[in-house]
Amino acid sequence: MxxxxxxxxxxxxxxxxxxxxxxxxxxxEPHLLSLAQQRIDTAASLWCERSSEQSLEAQLRDGLRHAFGIIPEGLRPDGTIAVAARQDNLVSAATVFCLLGSSWPDALTLAKASFDQVDMNDQAASTTQTPSxxxxxxxxxxxxxxxxxxxxxxxxxxxxxxxxxxxxxxxxxxxxxxxxxxxxxxxxxxxxxxxxxxxxxxxxxxxxxxxxxxxxxxxxxxxxxxxxxxxxxxxxxxxxxxxxxxxxxxxxxxxxxxxxx
Missing domain, CATH: 3.40.50.1000 (HAD superfamily/HAD-like)
Known part of the structure; x- marks a missing residue:
C-alpha cells in the first residue's frame, strides 16, 4: 500500500x-465572506421593508455577523458559513430574526427570501464569476x-x-x-x-x-x-x-x- x-x-x-x-x-474565505455580507445586506433590506421595528436593523446585522462567524480577521474557520450547509445557515439566520421578535414561520420565510435573492443575483452574475x-x-x-x-x-x-x-x-x-x-x-x-x-x-x-x-x-x-x-x-x-x-x-x-x- x-x-x-x-x-x-x-x-x-x-x-x-x-x-x-x-x-x-x-x-x-474571500468568497464565503462576500456571500455572508450579501446575505446580511439583503436580510437587513427585507427586514426594513417588512418590519415595523426598523430601529433594530443594527442589532439584526450584528446578530447575523455573529451567526455566520464573521470576525475582524475574516471568518471563523469553525463558523456556520465556513463549515455548514446552506440549510444550516438559513436556520441560523432565522434564529436571529426570532431573537428580534419574529415568529418562527415568519423568520424562516424572511431568511429563505434573503438567501434566495442572493442566489438569484449570484446566478445572474455567474458568467463573470469564477470558482475560488x-x-x-x-x-x-x-x-x-x-x-x-x-x-x-x-x-x-x-x-x-x-x-x-x-x-x-x-x-x-x-x-x-x-x-x-x-x-x-x-x-x-x-x-x-x-x-x-x-x-x-x-x-x-x-x-x-x-x-x-x-x-x-x-x-x-x-x-x-x-x-x-x-x-x-x-x-x-x-x-x-x-x-x-x-x-x-x-x-x-x-x-x-x-x-x-
Whole structure:
C-alpha cells in the first residue's frame, strides 16, 4: 500500500484520500465572506421593508455577523458559513430574526427570501464569476495520487453542481473518482456519509485518509473509523483548532506520497 508522508515521516499506509473542499482544497474565505455580507445586506433590506421595528436593523446585522462567524480577521474557520450547509445557515439566520421578535414561520420565510435573492443575483452574475482558487500545493499532491493510481474523493457540504464546477474550472475532474455533496444523504458531518462514500470507492474507511480543515469533519472521520485523519490549517486567516486530528499540517508541500517499487 502507498505510504503517506508528512514532513518526510510516514503517518500511515492508504488506499485512497478523501478531501474536504472549502478551506482545504479551495481558498474559499474571500468568497464565503462576500456571500455572508450579501446575505446580511439583503436580510437587513427585507427586514426594513417588512418590519415595523426598523430601529433594530443594527442589532439584526450584528446578530447575523455573529451567526455566520464573521470576525475582524475574516471568518471563523469553525463558523456556520465556513463549515455548514446552506440549510444550516438559513436556520441560523432565522434564529436571529426570532431573537428580534419574529415568529418562527415568519423568520424562516424572511431568511429563505434573503438567501434566495442572493442566489438569484449570484446566478445572474455567474458568467463573470469564477470558482475560488486552489490552495498552493494542492494540485501537486493530487497529481501524485493520480501518478500512483490512488483514488481521490471530495466530501463537502457544497452542492454537487458547486463541486463539479470547482473541479472542472481547475481541470481536476479526472483526478477524482467520487464525491459526496450536500445533495447526498446523509450530509457530513454524519459518519455514515464517510461510510457510504468509501462504499462507492469499494474501500474500507480504515484504509483511507481524510484531510479537512474543520473539527466537525475530523470528528466525523474518527467516528467513521478512518485510518489517517489529517487537519489542514492553512486555508484561513485564523488557524482552526483541530484537536481530533491525528496529524496537522499548514501547507500542502508538507504532504507527499511514497510507493515502493
Amino acid at each position: 502507498p505510504r503517506l508522508l508528512l514532513r518526510n515521516s510516514c503517518i500511515g499506509t492508504i488506499d485512497a484520500v478523501l478531501f474536504d473542499k472549502d478551506g482545504t482544497l479551495s481558498h474559499s 482558487p486552489l490552495l498552493p500545493g494542492a494540485e501537486t499532491f493530487l497529481h501524485q495520487l493520480e501518478d500512483h493510481a490512488v483514488p481521490a474523493a471530495v466530501i463537502s457540504n457544497d452542492t454537487r453542481p458547486g463541486i463539479e464546477q470547482f473541479l472542472a474550472h481547475h481541470k481536476l475532474t479526472t483526478l477524482f473518482q467520487q464525491n459526496w455533496s450536500a445533495d447526498d444523504s446523509p450530509r457530513k458531518p454524519d459518519p455514515e456519509a464517510v461510510a457510504q462514500l468509501c462504499a462507492r470507492l469499494r474501500l474500507e474507511p480504515a484504509n483511507c485518509a481524510l484531510i479537512g480543515d474543520a473539527e466537525t469533519d475530523l470528528q466525523m472521520a474518527v467516528a467513521a473509523g478512518v485510518g489517517v485523519v489529517v487537519g489542514y490549517r492553512g486555508g484561513w486567516s485564523s488557524h482552526p483548532h483541530l484537536p481530533s486530528a491525528h496529524h496537522v499540517m499548514d501547507h500542502w508541500r508538507e504532504l507527499a506520497l511514497e510507493v515502493n517499487p
